[in-house]
Amino acid sequence: MTPGLAALISPHAPADLAAHLSRDEAFVAHGCEDALAVLGALPLLGSREAVLAGWPALVSVHLPDLADEASSIEVTPAIARKLFANGMGLLFDDAHAHVAALVPWLAALRVELGLAALTQPRCLVYATPAGGGTAAHFDQNVNFVLQLHGTKTWWLAPNAHVVHPLTRHTMGTPTDGELATYARQPLPEAMPPERREVVLAPGSVLVVPRGMWHATRAETDSLQLNFTFTAPAWLDLLTAALRSKLALSAAWRETAAPHAPARFEALLRALAEDAATWRAEDLLAATEG
Ligand SMILES: [Fe+2]
Known part of the structure; x- marks a missing residue:
């Protein structure tokens, strides 16, 4: 069977x-x-x-x-x-x-x-x-x-x-x-x-x-x-793919310093710009192997 x-x-x-x-x-x-x-x-x-x-x-x-x-x-x-x-x-x-x-x-x-x-x-x-x-x-x-x-x-x-x-x-x-x-x-x-x-x-x-x-x-x-x-869920796939993407960046791997959020703000702005070019198939390539 x-x-x-x-x-x-x-x-x-x-x-x-x-x-x-x-x-x-x-x-x-x-x-x-x-x-x-x-x-x-x-x-x-x-x-x-x-x-x-x-x-x-x-x-x-x-x-x-x-x-x-x-x-x-x-x-x-x-x-x-x-x-x-x-x-x-x-x-x-x-x-x-x-x-x-x-x-x-x-x-x-x-x-x-x-x-x-x-x-x-x-x-x-x-x-x-x-x-x-x-x-x-x-x-x-x-x-x-x-x-x-x-x-x-x-x-x-x-x-x-x-x-x-x-x-x-x-x-x-x-x-x-x-x-x-x-x-x-x-x-x-x-x-x-x-x-x-x-x-x-x-x-x-x-x-x-x-x-x-x-x-x-x-x-x-x-x-x-x-x-x-x-x-x-979709959110899990995004979270998983996002982590593997950001782990490649020394800036995103920096120890977080919540009392000085300007650095975080700059990273978020750059991420938002980059994210506009992401395609679902590229993210799925990361999670579906
Ligand atoms: Fe049950």
Whole structure:
């Protein structure tokens, strides 16, 4: 099986997924048994017990006060097993670092989604006990959810408070300082009433757009594999390219002296003049390699 969108969501069409994402809508595909059988047969991914028995790193446990990564601890797999039995959800982070066969999937999906080379792709495995789930939140990444075992209900709602968030936010937690500068306040404390309900069963794939509110509850013990892509915004590409450009200049590398801003002012004026000649393709050559 060649890793990629077509294989992942077969028998559904990648063009259908692309159309949903272009409208900032979630995409749900059931019956993607072929790809999920292949991925579910990889080392560590066969069952909750397989990942607990073979996981070579610490496991993140979501504590019952919030049921979110905003309130979590890192423990050994042996302790994680006990906490799961006591109703807590487990996150096995950076699974692609331990399951090499996931890496080509991340690479292919990143390219097919048209995301920049500076994108941070990650695989995560979530083990959630029946009745557990995640608190309502949105993420700064686009998230592919692959339901390997068990059944999980998702609630999804458009985000009327912030467009293109640069960070995640969980309802009921303090708002990130930068997020507060561009989000419409106050952020909601409960899922918006226009939420949609989706039930994922083994073989289901859900793609959650960046910024969409979501909350979950496992109906049975659940094992889920995620492909997430934290992609740079235009501002990230400009910042990265600008830094590599300015680093070539001895004047810009000078130690900043805020009490004498005339020097800074002169540098800014010269930069503004230079920037008028910049072309997007030149900056992209710096960031896309
Ligand atoms: Fe999320």
